[in-house]
Amino acid sequence: MGIRFGYFVLTLLLLLIFTCFFTFSSAINTIKFNESLGNAEALISNGNRFKLCFFSPPNSSRRYLGIMYNLPVMTVVWVANRNKPLNDSSATFQISSDGNLVILDGRKEIVWSTNLSSSVANSSAVLLDTGNLVLQDNSNGAYVWESFQHACDSWLEKMKIVPDLVRDEENILTSWTSPDDPAPGSFTLTIEPFDVPQSFVLKDGNPCWRTGPWNGQKYTGIPNMSSQYRYGLQVVSDYPGTPYQTLMLSNSSVLVYVFLNSSGSVEQKVWSDEKKGWDVTWSSTSNECDIYGKCGPFGSCDAQDRPICSCLRGFVPRSKNEWETGNWTSGCTRKTRLQCEQNNFVGNQDEFLKVERLKLPDHFRLFRLSEEECKDTCLIDCSCMAYAYPPGIGCLQWNRNLTDTQKFTYGGDDLHIRLAHSELEKKQYQIAIIVTAVALGFIFVAICAYFLLEYLLSYRGYTEEKSKLNHDKHGVKLEELPTFRFMILSNATEKFNPSNKLGQGGFGLVYKGRLPNGVEIAVKRLARSSNQGVEEFMNEVEVISRLQHRNLVRLLGCCVESEEKLLVYEYMPNGSLDAYLFGSHINKILSWKIHKVIIEGICRGLLYLHRDSRVKIIHRDLKASNILLDEAFHPKISDFGMARIFGGKDGEANTTRVVGTFGYMPPEYALRGIFSEKSDVYSFGVLLLEIVSGKKNSSFDDQQLFLTAHAWKLWNEGRIVNLMDADICDSGMEDDIVRYANVGLLCVQEMAADRPNMSTVLSMLSSEIAELPRPNQPAFNGMRSSQSIESSTKRSSSKGSVNDVSISIVEGR
Structure with missing residues (x-):
């Protein structure tokens, strides 16, 4: 009994010792006056977001005290002794007798101190969950010192970047010397204290990057700021001349910070739990035009042009030889002297x-x-x-050289440049005017008669055709849509110049155009020889006029005159997806991140058609050439000439007129004419596999296989990661490849009932459904039974076409 009691007492003592030890060694966020932080210890903020500890940078044995994110990847955001590294591991961090925070080396000498002039008798150091280390007066809770007012190279939420000249205070970002050396480098990020604030990156005091002026909502020199800076960059002015910048996050659960690297580039980084690393969502040096003054005075930089530098209108290169060699720093000089600079007042005003x-x-x-x-x-x-x-700023004027001007494809502001009158108006010699007037006199009557006759004929044809079309069986009224005159569209496309041709399909040709108001458009012109006619034309008008979604192309209007039938769409500057996967842009590699955006956008567009629009719509011709890309590579589904509207609770329909493109048709539709929303799901599955692999579904002629069968073969062999396009393959993408390929194979299963709907597909792609079912064998596996039909049909229908051929009528066999 005594022995058992002794064991019981010993157990209690061990449990008490363990509890005391665990309590003592658990994470803390505060150091008090009589405490210190040793080399192997750390302060952890209450929310476990940040920690303060001694560390060594990569490839260095020197020791520093720093604040970093409490993550698997070492991400240092603040360094105390960046100018005085430690050479051993015996240093401590504590509050000194005079109330300052200090770092003491092994000889108890001060390496770093907060250097407060007035001491605080009762204070403590606290690491907040914002990443701010504060020295707090315990008597009233006031902060007498904080690391946020002594920034290093990282800008965190609620930290202020301040150039306060009135109060002689400054808080700016200063880069590290190198990725391995926290010592202050050559680059600084600051905000200039003017009436209209701008931010600069300076190298040794000279500007090397600039944001442009702040308009109250964003920096106008960063055109994509509204979309890229999703995390609340703000510029605030307490009183005139002292603005400051701060970051305010709408979602505090997201880890975001701005970082000035040792090369002088400003980066916005967001933590990815999926990748266990940081994503750079924006960079100040995305192209050469971001370099300050790249094209010199009166030069303009356009990253889309080659060469990127050109002189503003009315100016010529100051040094033609330098300009031709690609050295543009000398800039441009005025071509024609201003009238106001001349002593006489003869001539037109500037x-x-x-x-x-x-x-x-x-x-x-x-x-x-x-x-x-x-x-x-x-x-x-x-x-x-x-x-x-x-807007948001007001009147700005320039009395010096126009420096650091950049041309944007969107965004930016209008600049009014002073030029001599002769530079703005092309004068003609009097003899040329007389000759032109005489020539016009001879042909004036003929031209008037010609256009009058054309107008009367076209108007008659237009009214007859429009009357015919307005009695469409679906009740679509063209007068409810904006209509364009044929002459307007002809002029917009330079008389349908072949150089403006964007593409070609079963409907006809598509041209790029520009309306008189400057709006760019895409014009689809029904070819007279087209196997699609009035029915497909009206079907597309009916379907797309009822739709409005960010992932569907927008119909701007139409034109029906005589035998001409045209549809006018918004212009997509990046063309169609097939050009990037296996067409003319195949050498322009899109990142896997953009691929995912495209896949998700197509998925959301189909989900809208099937479930969220006012009527259920089956597209029936989904393929890469019918996916258009806007300036940000967001996808938009196009070509609704073959789409069908479902009424009421109809789930599927049967047709004797099979339309679409071989390779994208599900078997129940190609062979029996039965179609439903699962038909589009099948086409999406094929398209998804094409995007992942970079190969066409019909590109396996040598093996007599479709891409779907090739993917199924790799899946069964456990080698599905080999499906990924080698040009965009990157480490860490294997899970994405397996998931997307799995979803693609689920969509192309032979039985329509086995395929998921688009809502489920979206949940699968976004990992809301974690465990994916195993797919069954896809349709059209192995030898192509319909190969002869497909090949012969394509040969007879694809002459002059750069896109997949859409089949209007197919006889099942």
Whole structure:
């Protein structure tokens, strides 16, 4: 009994010792006056987001005290002794007798201190969950010192970037010397304390990158700021001349910070739990035009042009030889002297040239004037080179060289540049005017008669055709759509110039055009020899006029005149998806991230057609050539000429007229004419496998296999990761490949009932459904029984076409 009691007492003692030890060694976020932090210890913020500890950078044995994210990947955001590294591991961090935070080396000498002039008798150091290390006066809770006011190279939420000249305070980002050395480097990120704030990256005090002016919502020199800066960059001004920048996150669960790297690039980083690493969602040096003053004074940089630098209109290269060798730093000089610079007042007054979508140049001045007053005051001041009136800012004028100007494809502001009158108006010699007038006199009557006759004939044909079409069996009324005159569309496309051709399909040709108001459009012209006619034309008008979704192409209007039938769409600058997968743009590699955006966008567009629109719509011709890409590579489903509207609770339909493209048709539709939303699911599955592999479904002629059968073979062999396109393959993508291929094979299963609907597909792709079922054998596996039909049909129908051939009528056998 005594022995048992002794064991019981011993157990209690061990449990008490373990509890005390666990409590003592558990994470803490505070150091008090009589405590210290040793080399192997750490402060952990209450939310476990940040930690403070001693560390060594990669490839270095030197020791520093720093704040970092509490993550598997070492991400240091602040360093205390960045100028004085430690050479051993015997240092401590504590509160000294004078109330300062200090780092002591092994000899108890101060390596770093907060250097407060007035001491605090009762204080403690606390690491907050924002990443801010504060020295707190325990008597009143006030912060007497905080690391957020002594930034290093990282900018966290609620941290202020301040150049306060009035109070002689400054808090800016300073890069590391190198990725292995936290010592202050050559680059700094600051905000200039002017009436219209701008942020700069400086190298040794000289600008090397600039944001452009702040308009109250964003920096106008960063056109994609509204979409890329999703995490709340704000510029605030307590009083004139002292603005500061801060980050305010709408979702505190997201880990986001801004980082100035040792090369001078500003990066926005977001933590990815999926990748267990940081994603760079924005960078200040995405192209050469981001370099400050790349094209010199009066030069304009356009990353889309080759060469990227050109002179503003009215200016010529200052040094032609340097310009031709690609050295543009000397910039441009005025071609024609301004009238206001001349001593006499003979001649036309100087005028302003409006240049759109620009990053406004540096060295501007703000005036409290209306737009008209802004122009007038600049015009009477001969030293005024240009003016602008950007929304949210007001009147800006330039009295110096126009430096760091960049041309954008979207966004930016309008700049009005002062030029001599002769630069803006092309004068003609009097003899040329006389000759032209005489020539016009001879042909004027003939031209008038010709156009009058054309107008009468076209108007008659237009009214007859429109009347015929307006009595469509579905009740679609063309007058409810915007209509375009044929002459307007002909002029917009330069008379349907072949150089403006965007593509070709069963419907006819598609051309790029520009309306008189500058809006770019895509014009689909029904070919007279087209095997699709009025029914397909009206079907597309009916279907797409009822739809409005970000992943569906938008119909702007139509034109019906005489024998001409045209549809007018919004223009997609990046063309069709097939050009990037296996067409003319095949060498322009899209990242896997963009591939995922495209796949998800197509999925959301189909889900809208099947479930979320006012009527259920089956597309029936989903393929890569019918997926268009906007300027941000967001996908838009197009070509609804073969789509069908389902009424009521109809789930499927039967047709004797099979339409679509071989290789994308499910078996129940190709052989028996039965179609439903599962038909589009099948086509999506084929398209998904094509996007993942970069190969066409019909590109396996040598093996007599479809891509679906090839994927099924790899799946059964456990080698499905080999399906991935080698050009975009990257480490860490294996899970994505397996998941997307699995979803693709589920969509192309032979039985329609086995295929998931688009809502389930979207949940699978976004990992909302974690465990995916194993797919059954896909349709059209192995030898192609319909190969002869497909091949012969394509040969007879694809002449002059660059897209897959859409079959209008197929006889099942």
